[in-house]
Amino acid sequence: MSTRIHLSAPHMGEDERRFVAEAFDTNWLSTVGPNVEGFERELAQRLGGSVQALAVSSGTAALHLILRAIGVGQGDRVAVSTLTFAGSVWPIMYLGAEPILIDSETMSWNLDAALVEEYLTSAARSDALPKALIAVHLYGQHADLDPIAAACARHGVVLIEDAAESLGATYRGRETGTTADFSILSFNGNKIITTTGGGAVLAKDATALARMRKWANQSREPAVEYLHREYGFNYRMSNVLAGIGRGQLRVLDDRVRRRRAIFAQYREAFADLSGVVMQPEAAWGSHTRWLTVLSLEPEEVPVTPREVVTELDKENIEARPVWRPMHMQPIFAEATVIGGGTAQRLFETGLCLPSSSSLTESDQARVIDAVRAALAVMPDRSR
Numbered sequence: 492m493s494t495r496i497h498l499s500a501p502h503m504g505e506d507e508r509r510f511v512a513e514a515f516d517t518n519w520l521s522t523v524g525p526n527v528e529g530f531e532r533e534l535a536q537r538l539g540g541s542v543q544a545l546a547v548s549s550g551t552a553a554l555h556l557i558l559r560a561i562g563v564g565q566g567d568r569v570a571v572s573t574l575t576f577a578g579s580v581w582p583i584m585y586l587g588a589e590p591i592l593i594d595s596e597t598m599s600w601n602l603d604a605a606l607v608e609e610y611l612t613s614a615a616r617s618d619a620l621p622k623a624l625i626a627v628h629l630y631g632q633h634a635d636l637d638p639i640a641a642a643c644a645r646h647g648v649v650l651i652e653d654a655a656e657s658l659g660a661t662y663r664g665r666e667t668g669t670t671a672d673f674s675i676l677s678f679n680g681n682k683i684i685t686t687t688g689g690g691a692v693l694a695k696d697a698t699a700l701a702r703m704r705k706w707a708n709q710s711r712e713p714a715v716e717y718l719h720r721e722y723g724f725n726y727r728m729s730n731v732l733a734g735i736g737r738g739q740l741r742v743l744d745d746r747v748r749r750r751r752a753i754f755a756q757y758r759e760a761f762a763d764l765s766g767v768v769m770q771p772e773a774a775w776g777s778h779t780r781w782l783t784v785l786s787l788e789p790e791e792v793p794v795t796p797r798e799v800v801t802e803l804d805k806e807n808i809e810a811r812p813v814w815r816p817m818h819m820q821p822i823f824a825e826a827t828v829i830g831g832g833t834a835q836r837l838f839e840t841g842l843c844l845p846s847s848s849s850l851t852e853s854d855q856a857r858v859i860d861a862v863r864a865a866l867a868v869m870p871d872r873s874r
């Protein structure tokens with residue numbers, strides 16, 4: 492059997508082992524040490540220096556810290572993209588708040604700014620404004636944030652960026668992760684760069700970041716004994732994993748270039764197939780193509796993304812449908828949803844293809860052949 496082709500595999504550069512070896516050699520084998528400090532500093536520098544970074548154990552943990560820092564609590568509302576991964580929403584639940592799920596637009600597949608404006612205006616009238624809004628930048632592409640930020644500012648809603656999938660992307664010349672007061676990144680193993688598992692809080696407010704740093708470290712007060720005035724979490728990133736992150740940061744630009752080239756190759760390979768539509772790149776920024784995503788227009792393509800995923804799996808190739816929207820998840824069946832039809836259609840028609848920056852040309856050719864073969868299959872739907 493041929494080797495499995497993954498959707499998005501870790502891809503190490505040359506420096507990661509050196510930083511990890513240094514951690515071992517110097518016995519910095521805990522959640523403090525030069526790699527943690529270095530990773531936070533170098534990450535902030537890579538993003539242009541307008542934010543400070545806190546390295547944590549996951550993107551989900553990062554979002555939990557931010558929501559707490561802005562005072563989200565029991566009974567508050569927090570608006571969030573419905574088309575996302577559940578990690579964007581769990582921290583709302585951890586704090587006993589209520590998620591309000593908002594639909595996407597069809598250009599970037601991210602939050603629909605017009606819908607956000609409409610929702611906030613109506614929520615203000617009924618005195619039911621959310622405390623915060625989480626704008627997710629899916630698959631490596633930025634949401635159209637300026638109008639969303641303006642609407643949030645008008646209504647006093649704190650804007651948070653979920654940039655877990657978009658590190659390396661830009662929005663109107665600005666780096667993702669720097670276009671709101673608070674942002675999160677994920678360094679999970681499937682992301683464009685990884686620390687095997689991990690995340691970061693990015694914040695412009697140094698005081699808020701310092702509070703989050705304390706909470707992430709079990710809320711230890713600066714005292715010789717273990718002194719706690721607030722409850723805390725164990726969310727710090729280890730110095731070993733931060734070493735991997737330092738090496739990965741050095742190859743981020745290469746990884747973006749390679750993923751964009753993979754997308755271009757798929758686009759060319761499927762150009763003759765009607766009904767196969769590559770995800771657009773919005774004019775407001777540059778897409779990293781973390782994942783190559785396309786839609787199969789049901790009017791023209793006889794197979795669904797799920798069927799293609801199953802066919803590719805038989806060839807030992809991992810593909811996925813687009814995220815199942817949160818309002819279509821059993822656990823959020825009772826949640827308030829604003830719109831939802833666009834996200835539903837993107838879910839029903841969208842397909843994510845293997846996009847690892849380490850994908851070889853021959854493996855990509857294997858994926859292309861398998862997709863073309865799967866699309867040629869005419870299922871007998873009468874059965």
Ligand SMILES: Cc1ncc(COP(=O)(O)O)c(C=O)c1O
Nearest residue numbers: 549550551576578579655677679
């Ligand atoms: C959009 C989005 N938000 C949040 C997360 C959560 O990040 P983590 O897995 O590091 O907790 C992820 C991915 O993993 C994600 O894709």
